[in-house]
Amino acid sequence: xxxxxxxxxxxxxxxxxxxxxxxxxxxxxxxxxxxxxxxxxxxxxxxxxxxxxxxxxxxxxxxxxxxxxxxxxxxxxxxxxxxxxxxxxxxxxxxxxxxxxxxxxxxxxxxxxxxxxxxxxxxxxxxxxxxxxxxxxxxxxxxxxxxxxxxxxxxxxxxxxxxxxxxxxxxxxxxxxxxxxxxxxxxxxxxxxxxxxxxxxxxxxxxxxxxxxxxxxxxxxxxxxxxxxxxxxxxxxxxxxxxxxxxxxxxxxxxxxxxxxxxxxxxxxxxxxxxxxxxxxxxxxxxxxxx
Numbered sequence: 001x002x003x004x005x006x007x008x009x010x011x012x013x014x015x016x017x018x019x020x021x022x023x024x025x026x027x028x029x030x031x032x033x034x035x036x037x038x039x040x041x042x043x044x045x046x047x048x049x050x051x052x053x054x055x056x057x058x059x060x061x062x063x064x065x066x067x068x069x070x071x072x073x074x075x076x077x078x079x080x081x082x083x084x085x086x087x088x089x090x091x092x093x094x095x096x097x098x099x100x101x102x103x104x105x106x107x108x109x110x111x112x113x114x115x116x117x118x119x120x121x122x123x124x125x126x127x128x129x130x131x132x133x134x135x136x137x138x139x140x141x142x143x144x145x146x147x148x149x150x151x152x153x154x155x156x157x158x159x160x161x162x163x164x165x166x167x168x169x170x171x172x173x174x175x176x177x178x179x180x181x182x183x184x185x186x187x188x189x190x191x192x193x194x195x196x197x198x199x200x201x202x203x204x205x206x207x208x209x210x211x212x213x214x215x216x217x218x219x220x221x222x223x224x225x226x227x228x229x230x231x232x233x234x235x236x237x238x239x240x241x242x243x244x245x246x247x248x249x250x251x252x253x254x255x256x257x258x259x260x261x262x263x264x265x266x267x268x269x270x271x272x273x274x275x276x277x278x279x280x281x282x283x284x285x286x287x288x289x290x291x
Contacts, residue, residue, distance in 0.1 A: 056077050060072065128149070169190060209224045259279060
């Protein structure tokens with residue numbers, strides 16, 4: 001009986017979500033990033049009608065290393081009692097499929113997908129617990145729990161930076177094939193009186209981008225800090241500037257596997273959409289920091 005209910009519920013969710021993508025298969029999208037025109041140094045809406053839709057996008061897209069698989073999470077609009085979903089789209093023979101609810105998602109709250117640098121693991125948060133899947137053939141299977149947390153990033157060496165207790169950002173080191181105890185990042189990152197969350201760490205851990213907003217979440221900007229040249233810590237975070245930050249709330253940053261584009265979500269009232277911008281902004285900010 002439970003299986004029957006799950007299948008009916010899953011099919012109902014899938015139908016309501018994918019109806020907005022009905023024209024994608026007809027248009028036969030091709031090219032990297034769905035054939036979208038790459039952004040310059042000003043952030044622009046990413047993939048309208050494909051990733052950015054009438055629904056509430058609740059993560060940046062994560063891309064496989066070869067660029068042929070993309071996942072992201074969303075809440076359906078209008079708001080209802082369905083859980084947050086993870087969407088999945090693939091490119092085969094050069095053509096992008098219609099986005100679908102991921103095969104493992106649709107029953108409980110799933111979000112924040114992150115594909116590892118080597119493409120062998122998929123990390124998500126599920127009911128505020130970080131878990132990872134392994135890939136068998138073309139499917140993500142065997143969810144394995146790691147720790148309580150949400151909205152996270154995974155470095156190339158397996159270290160995880162995540163949003164945890166007390167509106168703060170933590171790091172879990174991955175060593176000898178196991179995760180160590182989490183460590184709270186420094187006070188300049190976890191500024192008192194603010195919500196410091198949704199971190200993205202560079203694959204080599206050379207920089208960290210995160211969102212900072214007031215406790216009510218009324219506004220939020222993306223900040224960046226770099227590995228210090230003079231001490232074993234991070235530089236003081238700096239606002240990423242007007243090419244990214246607005247009166248709205250910017251959060252969920254991530255960078256494409258090729259290192260060319262920064263993605264993030266912008267919350268504008270009842271809508272959350274995905275934006276992207278050239279990572280030249282990261283290079284410029286790094287050059288401007290003096291230690």
